[in-house]
Amino acid sequence: MMTDNPDHTDATGSEVLFHRPGSPVLERMVPDSEGRLVFRLHPWEQARDHRELVFRGRSEVVTNLIVIARPTVKRTARAVDGTRKEDHIDRVIRAQQAISQGPLRKVVLSSQLQVEVAGLEGQDIVQRLALAHPDSFSWTFKHPTIGTWFGSSPEPLVQGQWPELRTACLAGTRMAHLGAVSDPWTSKEQEEQQLVTDGALTALDASACENVRTGDRETIQYGPIEHLRTWIDFKATRPLNEVIKALHPTPAVGGTPRAEALDFIANNEGHDRAYYTGWVGLEEDDDVAYYVNLRCAHLRDGVLTAYAGGGITAASKPAAEWDETRNKLRAVLDPIVHWAE
Numbered sequence: 001m002m003t004d005n006p007d008h009t010d011a012t013g014s015e016v017l018f019h020r021p022g023s024p025v026l027e028r029m030v031p032d033s034e035g036r037l038v039f040r041l042h043p044w045e046q047a048r049d050h051r052e053l054v055f056r057g058r059s060e061v062v063t064n065l066i067v068i069a070r071p072t073v074k075r076t077a078r079a080v081d082g083t084r085k086e087d088h089i090d091r092v093i094r095a096q097q098a099i100s101q102g103p104l105r106k107v108v109l110s111s112q113l114q115v116e117v118a119g120l121e122g123q124d125i126v127q128r129l130a131l132a133h134p135d136s137f138s139w140t141f142k143h144p145t146i147g148t149w150f151g152s153s154p155e156p157l158v159q160g161q162w163p164e165l166r167t168a169c170l171a172g173t174r175m176a177h178l179g180a181v182s183d184p185w186t187s188k189e190q191e192e193q194q195l196v197t198d199g200a201l202t203a204l205d206a207s208a209c210e211n212v213r214t215g216d217r218e219t220i221q222y223g224p225i226e227h228l229r230t231w232i233d234f235k236a237t238r239p240l241n242e243v244i245k246a247l248h249p250t251p252a253v254g255g256t257p258r259a260e261a262l263d264f265i266a267n268n269e270g271h272d273r274a275y276y277t278g279w280v281g282l283e284e285d286d287d288v289a290y291y292v293n294l295r296c297a298h299l300r301d302g303v304l305t306a307y308a309g310g311g312i313t314a315a316s317k318p319a320a321e322w323d324e325t326r327n328k329l330r331a332v333l334d335p336i337v338h339w340a341e
Helices: 085-101 122-132 187-206 240-247 258-268 318-333
Strands: 015-019 025-031 037-042 052-064 078-082 106-116 137-143 147-153 156-161 164-175 210-214 218-222 225-235 279-284 287-292 296-300 303-312
Touching: 015 122, 025 122, 037 137, 052 137, 085 106, 085 258, 085 303, 085 318, 106 258, 106 318, 122 137, 122 147, 137 279, 156 240, 164 187, 164 318, 187 210, 187 225, 187 240, 225 318, 296 318, 303 318
Parallel strands: none
Antiparallel strands: 015 025, 015 137, 025 052, 037 052, 037 279, 078 106, 106 303, 137 147, 147 296, 156 164, 156 287, 164 225, 210 225, 218 225, 279 287, 296 303
16 A cells, blocks of 8 residues: 655664554564565654664564553663753744744644663563553564664554544643543643644645544543544545645644744754654554654663653743643653653
């Protein structure tokens, strides 16, 4: 369905482990040049010196997660570098100034955190993520020269059985409510999520998708945080890569309008996102399951670099936007390591 991109990095010697949402098992990719299962890790639109990673083969079950007790002992990590709070807040203020002048309406700004940690292994990482986030796509890709990338995404970019697919419009973030009664979402969060939904509908129309159906807005939980999500179902009439190019980068990871948002990110964010906010997932025959690469990190030579971002609109509060990135970092790091800034 999607032909292998010649502009990709050789995955020889790599190891791929993954957990499908809701699955009771952890799986491993077994290399097979004739295999029908393809794992892809696609970089961010503006990534420097990062190409798509493609692994073709078949899957085998590694272990049954149901019989694994939730691990309690975690390694301790020490923060060594990353985006400074004052720098992130300054970028949020600059983004709001740009938004006030138009036509930019939303831009997503991310931050980095680097921690030192020893002894992390891919299988332990993905098991912990799968147990912490059972309804997300959790994965790890260990490459002999690139290092290890891993993540756990709650946001399907394209999912389904070709040509009947769906995409998730995910945006808006708050700490999860523990009781039965939830406060209403703020107008800022609802507007941010609506921009993502509107962007997806425009992309699907531009790529000639048919039978487009928008579901109700709902609240989902991801670790200690909650998001707003709207599903859009559709029928593809053009090749899968054209649909993905129309949808991604979504307003949930770039902004809107797309060109102005990407230009602002390139000139202001201050670091290379690499594979963060690209997309990742599986394809086998007509079955498609690609996810926006959120809640991810890179591990190399004992240094773990984690990424988190948030959507900036005219209604954003700069200090609160910084806090949102910290909460998202905790969602991906807390299942794996103990860390403090």
